[in-house]
Amino acid sequence: MSKNVRLKHSGLRDTAIVGVGATPYYKRGESADRSINQLAGEAILAACADAGLSVRDVDGLAFYSLARAGYADQMEAGEFVETLGIRELRFSAALTGGGGGSAGAIGLARAAIVAGDASIVVTVMALQQRTRLGTVFAAKASTPLASFVQPSGLAGPGHLMSLLTRRHMHQYGTTRDAFAEIAMSTRANALNRPKARYREPLTHDQYFGARMLADPLCLYDFCMESEGAVAVVTTSIERARDLRQKPVPVVSVAHGGTREWGRAFSWFGMPDDGTFASSGHKSIAQRLYQRAGVTAEDIDVALIYDHFTPMVLMQLEDYGFCAKGEGGPYVLSGAIRHSPERKPGRVSVNPHGGQLSEAYIIGATHIVEGVEQMRGTAINQVTDAELALVTGGPAALPVSGLILGRDR
Template sequence: MAWSHQDKCAIVGVGSTDYYVRGKSWPRTINDMAAEAIMNACADAGISHKQIDGFSYYSGAGAGYLDKFDTASLMETLGMPHISYSATLTSGGGGCPGAIGLATAGLMNEDCTYSVTLMALQQLPQHRLGVVFGAAAPNPENSFLQPSGLVGPGHLMSVLARRHMHLYGTTQDAFGEVVMATRANTHNRPKAVRKNALTKEEYDASVMLADPLRRLDFCLETDGAVAVITTTMDRAKDCRHKPAVVHACAHGGQREWGRAFAWMGMPDPHFASSGHKFTADRVWAQSGLAAKDMDVALIYDHFSPMVLMQLEDYGFCEKGEGNDYVLSGKLRYDPATGKGVNGGTPVNTHGGNLNEAYIIGMTHIVEGVEQVRGTAINQVKDAEFALVSGGPASLPVSSLILRKD
């Protein structure tokens, strides 16, 4: 059954700051960076910031994982006259593309006319994401994790990765291919943090941080901000660029996944997965499409094994076949043809969280928009549909399909 909001809204503006290595954005502030990203998105859309009357957040309106956005403060910073919609999805980065669905809800209910979704983060020493669990105050839930040495997301993900290796024979070579394939897409990107080509020898020499995950299997720790603006299709046609049509969007998940690696109570086969099967099935049902119909996939890649597991959950390959799918080169983008390799779908043509910047998933939405506009740096030839995912994380995780107008 088609999604009731299908093709009725579109992303019309994208904007960002420069991307900084962790902590290097100081003395800038969260609001300063967020405001710059919003203004850049407005310029991209060809509208005034005073026309924005909605905010559609995710991560509980988080700015990073320890700061929070305040709508009134952003209005004061930007000189916005009024807002009529302010809402957020819960949990963390898993809700990133789902926030576009939240925007469509406000737009279709006529609560707002232009809604902005944004993320900004500044990882000062006391706000470093890599040790966020270890820095949390003990409580009955995280007291199970902290004494085990599981102090950061990478430690937690390593347990899921090892289980996938045990059940399906997945190899570390496949994790390395995820990193190398997406690194190959950053050499020509001005804002990318990691641009140098990566060899297998260099990957293998990367420090083991949480066995089986090496340093290069971890996403970047960066500062910066990204904003995107969503509106209705009738208004979108008056904006500067071709609209990136919101074709389908879903968020949620199954109880068996629940708090995921924040509680480690998932039974098999959910434990060795990305927790995306539920939202994947929903977004395919909403759109009448399947993995084979996607021209490009912007897969949330906070840790390399989670890309492999999402490819399985979305149906790019069968469960347990992610290792061979990845090692066949099917994630790679071929600039000579503008297509994938060996019949695959190019993944993270912008370099992703692993190589370009980690702004908690927002760079994936930007790349999806530019791909269906036809303006991406690593443009997929004749791209019509782009898949964007958010998470794995505690629920909700989310999925978005953007369509060429």
């Protein structure tokens, strides 16, 4: 059976993304004159317009990160109903955890639609950097759980991530050159994107000359602190084919994770069996591929959650693009560099510039890029792409993954 025939009939394909919308992406503090509801509302209206729908058609909301907007604000379903003029809300739910649920929130929307609880479901994330993410753990009140981390000087996610990174380097010989390649290749993808926050080339010398924030992680290993909002509209595949845009079917989606990953890099209880120096996504990848009936070799473009460069490398391993421990050589071979043509053994990673160079909206921009790649309208388009992988951030459970397809 040919690849095209197999992919056409594989996976779920009972729901589809029909609209995406976003605000401009702002530098930290630039959106302070606007409320979270304004940012989220603008993105929702834009996504509905993209789909050719009225916001009054929306009857479901599928959030993630406990419906938090960034780290300090909360998004309330009732406020959206009131301010946007939604007629009747029939479904509202949120995944727990943080950015790990970004891809999985589309699965939450799908569940509502397949169950008949809603027909047009919006997923939205908005972010204003009112809390300094770099010291978020140090700022929390002391608890029995936090007492294992706070006294060690691990003030923020970067400090915590540095330990997993150092373990991978020790265990597999991974070098900072691999992290530099991820940062530089991602930056190169953002250069021609009008909305990207960083549009200047990043050189090898600049990377290694940058200040160290959490050894071995330097400035360019961290995602940016940006602001804005992104919304996505999901509906049934039947209704999708009557709307404005070409449907982007949900081929496969999964969220959750194993006990060993647990609270991820905020607890370090993982056994030394390869789970510690990983992204915690291996079980998600297995379920995702099984449900879709595909393997990593079938993925044409990968939108990998890139809050820190080493986690891109570890996700590439967990999703089977290379073997465990071989992420460094794989990246350094140029295998993740964007190329319009799909080549064996390579995959275009984050052709939109990702959270390292375009904007950090807690994973939502990756879904937008996946949709545009499957529509064939992306700025850095992978020619004839059939499948796009989108991942939710390696974080506290749940983590998640999503495969989007091209409608035929």
